[in-house]
Amino acid sequence: MCLEVARVHHGLVVGQPNVGKTLLCLRLAQASSNLVPLIIHESPSGGIVERRLHLKDAISTLVSAKPHTTVGIQTLALGFGVKVSERFLLDDTTGLTPDIEDQMVRSGMARTLERIVCATVILHVVDASAGLARNQLNRTDELIRSVSMATKVPYFLIFNKLDLAGAPEKAVSYRKRHRETKIFSISALKDIGIEDLLDNLRRASVVK
Numbered sequence: 001m002c003l004e005v006a007r008v009h010h011g012l013v014v015g016q017p018n019v020g021k022t023l024l025c026l027r028l029a030q031a032s033s034n035l036v037p038l039i040i041h042e043s044p045s046g047g048i049v050e051r052r053l054h055l056k057d058a059i060s061t062l063v064s065a066k067p068h069t070t071v072g073i074q075t076l077a078l079g080f081g082v083k084v085s086e087r088f089l090l091d092d093t094t095g096l097t098p099d100i101e102d103q104m105v106r107s108g109m110a111r112t113l114e115r116i117v118c119a120t121v122i123l124h125v126v127d128a129s130a131g132l133a134r135n136q137l138n139r140t141d142e143l144i145r146s147v148s149m150a151t152k153v154p155y156f157l158i159f160n161k162l163d164l165a166g167a168p169e170k171a172v173s174y175r176k177r178h179r180e181t182k183i184f185s186i187s188a189l190k191d192i193g194i195e196d197l198l199d200n201l202r203r204a205s206v207v208k
Helices: 021-031 055-062 103-118 139-150 167-177 194-204
Strands: 009-015 038-042 048-052 073-078 088-093 121-127 155-160 182-185
Touching (some): 009 021, 009 103, 021 055, 021 121, 021 194, 073 103, 088 103, 121 139, 139 155, 155 167
Parallel strands (some): 009 121, 121 155, 155 182
């Protein structure tokens, strides 16, 4: 189900578990001056809970190294401006991965795929330290990329964890061979590359 808000842009943040999707969303909120974001959580069963958290509390509460801490859709707004036409919502999603038996997680992944039709821009997050081999995405990320590209909306490929050994080199090598893709290299943990990504989201959110 899409949130019914007219003329509001939706950025869908997708990727495998533990690639840094939630932390990235919170860093973007911070960079856009939304320091106490309203977070709307939609569970796989359709229940909705709203809460407003200071960013420090949101990071300690929502970010975890445990896979599938986020099950369902977590939506927050970026502080682009007060006009409706300037609003930009980020949908943080359940990590996509094959061969999961947990029914709740499977339902959460289904919600992620359903939400693709609502997106006006897709942010595909990849762990640059582990998700690249021989300048190629792994099978799951390549499938996410193909589905995302088929939507015809702007697609951002985001290599996260640039602070880890080997990640910068892998990201640079991939970028050289895939110049047709809009690629960003960041570290959500170290708050590197967030402003550049945010500037591109601002441009993507301009009402034509």
